[in-house]
Amino acid sequence: MDVQTAGEGAPGDQTVERTGQAELRAVRTDWIGVAPANADLAALSTVPVAGATALRALHRLGPIIGRRVLVAGATGAVGRYAVQLARLGGAHVTASTSDPDAHGGELRELGAHEVIRTPGQLDRAVTGVIDVVGGETLVQAYDKLAEHGILVSVGHVGSAGERFPALAYSGHDGRNDRSITSFFLGAYAGLSADLAWLAARVTDNTLTPHIARRDSWKDAGTTIQALNEGRVHGKIVLDIGQ
Numbered sequence: 001m002d003v004q005t006a007g008e009g010a011p012g013d014q015t016v017e018r019t020g021q022a023e024l025r026a027v028r029t030d031w032i033g034v035a036p037a038n039a040d041l042a043a044l045s046t047v048p049v050a051g052a053t054a055l056r057a058l059h060r061l062g063p064i065i066g067r068r069v070l071v072a073g074a075t076g077a078v079g080r081y082a083v084q085l086a087r088l089g090g091a092h093v094t095a096s097t098s099d100p101d102a103h104g105g106e107l108r109e110l111g112a113h114e115v116i117r118t119p120g121q122l123d124r125a126v127t128g129v130i131d132v133v134g135g136e137t138l139v140q141a142y143d144k145l146a147e148h149g150i151l152v153s154v155g156h157v158g159s160a161g162e163r164f165p166a167l168a169y170s171g172h173d174g175r176n177d178r179s180i181t182s183f184f185l186g187a188y189a190g191l192s193a194d195l196a197w198l199a200a201r202v203t204d205n206t207l208t209p210h211i212a213r214r215d216s217w218k219d220a221g222t223t224i225q226a227l228n229e230g231r232v233h234g235k236i237v238l239d240i241g242q
Contacts, residue, residue, distance in 0.1 A: 016033050016035045016039075016048055016199045030189050030190050031191050033191070033192045033194070033196030033197075033198075035196070036199060036204075039199060040202075040203070042237045043202050043203070043211065044199055045235070046077060046209035046210075046211065047198045047202060047209070049077075049078075049185065050078045050080075050081050050235060051081045051195075051202070051209075052194055052195060052198065053078050053081075053185045054078050054079075054082040054130070056183075056191075057082065058082060058085055058086060058089065061127070061128035061150050064086060064090060064127070064128060065090030066092075067127040068125070068127055069093055069094070069127065069130070070096065070119060070122065070126045070144065071083050071093065071094070071095050071112075071130050072129060072137050073096070073132035073133040073137065073155070073157065074095035074097050075097045075098075075099075075233040076132055076155075076234070077210070078130075078132050080107075080208070080234060081209075082130045083095050083107060083112050084207050085207075086130075087110075093111055093112045094113065094115075094116060094122065095107045095112035095115050095116075096115070096116050096118060096119055096121075096137070096141075097115060099117075100115045100117050119140035119143075119144050120140040120143070122144045125146035125149070125174075126144055127146055127150075128149060129141045129142070129144075129145065129149070129151040129152065130152050130154060131154060132157065133155070133158065134153065134156030134157065134158055134161075135158040135160040135161065137158075139164055139165075142180060143168065146174070146178075148177045149178045149179075151178075151179070153180055153183060154183050209235060210234040211234065211235050211236075211237050212232050212235060212236060213226070213237070214236070214237040214238075214239065215236070215238055216239055219238075223236055
């Protein structure tokens, strides 16, 4: 049985899919986007989860053109896409990373207007936050939200939880109607158009996927160890055929 996107594609087309890993499986048609024929498969592998998560999370912020957006945890795969997409959307983008000296130059090349170590260093309130860190980073980022601002909690990479100080949720002094919202990409339908658009933007170099490391599947143990030890920032690609 040939599985195609609704109204798009044809048998044999190269596709990008929001799925797990499997040799053969049934896939929701609204989770399949048609990719350009000349696309790099390794680059496309970064699109379904990282790229789609960043895009849909930014959608949750509403219109961002001319507004200030913080991407907390900007050196990760989702964060790098979020920086680029927020800049494309017309936002003033601030990226936070634990090591601005090491990653600041690259994040600015991706589109960040400024790079800081923690959200607490922001000198102005922001309209929206994409947070992939959690813990104290999320608490600080929420404190920097402007009135009607939205923080989208995409991930939690640390072991510490969130401890909000007294009056953190008070709406006084221009802090009314600020919110934290949860996010799960698997709950979204209709990702086909997003995936196809992202694949095209990666292929034409509008978006940089940043493959931090590309190894053979046979070396997966060493590669995963490097990831767990924090020595890899960005996406890892393992080539099964090597």
